[in-house]
Amino acid sequence: MINFHYARANDVTDAVRQIGGDANAKFVAGGTNLIDLMKMDVERPTTVIDITRLPLKQIERTPDGGLRIGALVRNTDLAYHPLVEERYPVLASAIMAGASQQLRNMASTGGNLLQRTRCAYFYDTATPCNKRKPGSGCSAIDGQNRMHAILGGSDACIATHPSDMCVALAVLEARVHVASESGDRVIPFADFHRLPGKTPQRDTDLDGGEIITAVELPPKGFAANYTYLKIRDRLSYAFALVSVAVGLELDGDTIKEGRFALGGVAHKPWRDQQAEAALRGRPAKAATFARAADALLRDAKGYAHNTFKIDLARRCIVRALTQAARGTPQSQSSKKIV
Amino acid sequence: MTNIRADASSPFHEPTRRETVAAGGVLPVAAGSSSGAAAVPSIRSTAPEMVSVSLTVNGRTHAVVLDTRTTLLDLLREKLDLTGTKKGCDQGQCGACTVIIDGRRVNSCLTFAVMYDGAQVTTIEGLANNGALHPLQQAFIEHDAFQCGYCTPGQICSAVGLIAEGRAKTADDIRELMSGNLCRCGAYTNIIAAIEEVMRRP
Numbered sequence: 001m002i003n004f005h006y007a008r009a010n011d012v013t014d015a016v017r018q019i020g021g022d023a024n025a026k027f028v029a030g031g032t033n034l035i036d037l038m039k040m041d042v043e044r045p046t047t048v049i050d051i052t053r054l055p056l057k058q059i060e061r062t063p064d065g066g067l068r069i070g071a072l073v074r075n076t077d078l079a080y081h082p083l084v085e086e087r088y089p090v091l092a093s094a095i096m097a098g099a100s101q102q103l104r105n106m107a108s109t110g111g112n113l114l115q116r117t118r119c120a121y122f123y124d125t126a127t128p129c130n131k132r133k134p135g136s137g138c139s140a141i142d143g144q145n146r147m148h149a150i151l152g153g154s155d156a157c158i159a160t161h162p163s164d165m166c167v168a169l170a171v172l173e174a175r176v177h178v179a180s181e182s183g184d185r186v187i188p189f190a191d192f193h194r195l196p197g198k199t200p201q202r203d204t205d206l207d208g209g210e211i212i213t214a215v216e217l218p219p220k221g222f223a224a225n226y227t228y229l230k231i232r233d234r235l236s237y238a239f240a241l242v243s244v245a246v247g248l249e250l251d252g253d254t255i256k257e258g259r260f261a262l263g264g265v266a267h268k269p270w271r272d273q274q275a276e277a278a279l280r281g282r283p284a285k286a287a288t289f290a291r292a293a294d295a296l297l298r299d300a301k302g303y304a305h306n307t308f309k310i311d312l313a314r315r316c317i318v319r320a321l322t323q324a325a326r327g328t329p330q331s332q333s334s335k336k337i338v
Numbered sequence: 339m340t341n342i343r344a345d346a347s348s349p350f351h352e353p354t355r356r357e358t359v360a361a362g363g364v365l366p367v368a369a370g371s372s373s374g375a376a377a378v379p380s381i382r383s384t385a386p387e388m389v390s391v392s393l394t395v396n397g398r399t400h401a402v403v404l405d406t407r408t409t410l411l412d413l414l415r416e417k418l419d420l421t422g423t424k425k426g427c428d429q430g431q432c433g434a435c436t437v438i439i440d441g442r443r444v445n446s447c448l449t450f451a452v453m454y455d456g457a458q459v460t461t462i463e464g465l466a467n468n469g470a471l472h473p474l475q476q477a478f479i480e481h482d483a484f485q486c487g488y489c490t491p492g493q494i495c496s497a498v499g500l501i502a503e504g505r506a507k508t509a510d511d512i513r514e515l516m517s518g519n520l521c522r523c524g525a526y527t528n529i530i531a532a533i534e535e536v537m538r539r540p
């Protein structure tokens with residue numbers, strides 16, 4: 001790790017002033033991703049701005065009946081918040097499916113959105129990686145790519161976004177509130193994370209001078225028919241091979257609205273309008289779910305070690321939609337998949 | 339002093355000593371030395387930045403001067419001689435370094451100690467009460483919940499946190515909520531039994 005200057009921000013204005021003036025500065029919140037990457041020499045900030053004392057730790061109701069989550073709310077506090085458990089259980093479930101309790105106790109809402117890929121080459125400074133060093137090449141495309149993307153990848157990068165929480169936020173159509181010296185703006189969740197394209201070094205739409213202040217949830221929480229199903233190499237404390245978050249609104253056996261997003265398969269939580277259109281107005285049964293899965297995976301592309309993910313994703317989608325329709329969401333404690 | 343920035347001309351904000359103090363009172367004491375010499379540190383320096391930090395560990399307050407890069411884990415082990423907390427992976431992947439900060443279990447390897455200025459830290463050394471083992475320490479012995487013992491301080495601190503959280507109701511819950519603590523010896527069955535026994539005590 002290189003030496004760095006440690007600074008603290010007192011309020012949001014102070015934080016954006018400090019980051020706006022220093023292209024080599026980074027915020028630290030929970031530190032669970034940044035400190036790891038600094039130890040690996042992947043992140044090399046010369047100034048680290050500690051934002052943990054900023055007053056962004058509240059979870060508040062919004063006038064429209066939604067919820068506003070401060071960027072510094074810890075992952076456990078969010079998952080265990082009574083309003084989240086009751087009205088947005090898909091979010092609580094997705095958070096509890098990620099990392100470990102110690103890490104969730106540290107990790108912040110903003111930091112979770114901005115965590116970087118777990119691609120092993122990204123972590124290994126001895127290998128080429130376009131995300132870490134633009135123009136150096138992608139070691140994964142012809143290398144070990146078992147954990148990598150099957151959707152939305154590019155010739156430059158096939159990394160996946162590792163967050164579980166973000167998969168639920170995609171289904172909930174959260175909005176990301178950000179601030180900078182030039183003002184505030186709100187980014188719809190679907191536009192927050194980017195596809196790699198030719199610039200895989202940019203994970204998100206956030207500018208260097210911006211801070212996330214809050215994540216806002218619209219009123220609709222799909223509390224009756226939801227699930228978060230995560231398939232990984234061990235039962236806990238491992239990143240997803242494939243995960244699926246679902247929110248359904250049913251009218252009897254008919255799907256009024258169906259949303260589902262996939263984790264572990266792309267550079268961002270993956271939703272597909274065509275696939276969701278295949279659910280709308282149809283009976284909530286396996287044949288419908290299979291059609292939606294096929295629609296979502298129509299352009300899926302496997303590499304040497306991850307082609308299995310295409311079939312795995314298909315099965316996970318059908319299973320997750322079934323769980324949600326039956327009102328029997330995946331338990332994150334007993335790992336039995338029903 | 340040389341500039342470690344790749345682009346020396348890039349605009350950046352160099353805080354003055356006054357700003358740093360105003361920003362929360364963490365005072366860089368001197369670049370490149372822990373002697374407290376009056377030099378105002380420069381972020382251009384290739385030397386480590388030293389900061390004064392005060393935190394309470396197991397009820398005792400320690401005021402120390404540290405390189406900003408020092409993790410709480412390294413502070414405990416290397417400076418405060420509290421070697422009960424273990425370093426396994428140093429990357430958040432094993433739980434051996436678990437301690438309790440302000441009532442929450444966390445991985446001390448993924449913290450900068452300076453971020454926790456003013457915090458209350460409890461480590462495995464702070465659990466016994468006047469020589470009497472903490473109920474979880476006793477239960478780990480009675481249930482034979484370890485072999486080599488390397489993961490044990492982290493397991494026990496994590497279990498203290500788990501019981502304080504009050505979320506675990508079943509053995510499945512314990513298993514899941516303890517998944518951040520790996521045991522290479524595979525003592526899991528007995529670890530769960532020890533925790534469950536203490537958890538179920540009235």
Ligand SMILES: Cc1cc2nc3c(=O)[nH]c(=O)nc-3n(C[C@H](O)[C@H](O)[C@H](O)COP(=O)(O)OP(=O)(O)OC[C@H]3O[C@@H](n4cnc5c(N)ncnc54)[C@H](O)[C@@H]3O)c2cc1C
Nearest residue numbers: 029030031032033034098099108110111112163164212430
């Ligand atoms: C061993 C291990 C296993 C894990 N397993 C999982 C898993 O299974 N599923 C999962 O989802 N996650 C997993 N994680 C990742 C974990 O969820 C993230 O590390 C965590 O959410 C990051 O949050 P943080 O607050 O610690 O971020 P930090 O490390 O503090 O910050 C991360 C990045 O965000 C920036 N940042 C932070 N807050 C803001 C803000 N408000 N505005 C602007 N920029 C900001 C920082 O500058 C930094 O670049 C795992 C992590 C580890 C170490």
Ligand code: SF4
Nearest residue numbers: 119129130138157158
């Ligand atoms: S997949 Fe992306 S992150 Fe991984 S080596 Fe290729 S460019 Fe780097």
Ligand code: FES
Nearest residue numbers: 426427428433447
């Ligand atoms: S040493 Fe901290 S988790 Fe392994």
Ligand code: FES
Nearest residue numbers: 485487521522523
């Ligand atoms: S007892 Fe040896 S690692 Fe757990």
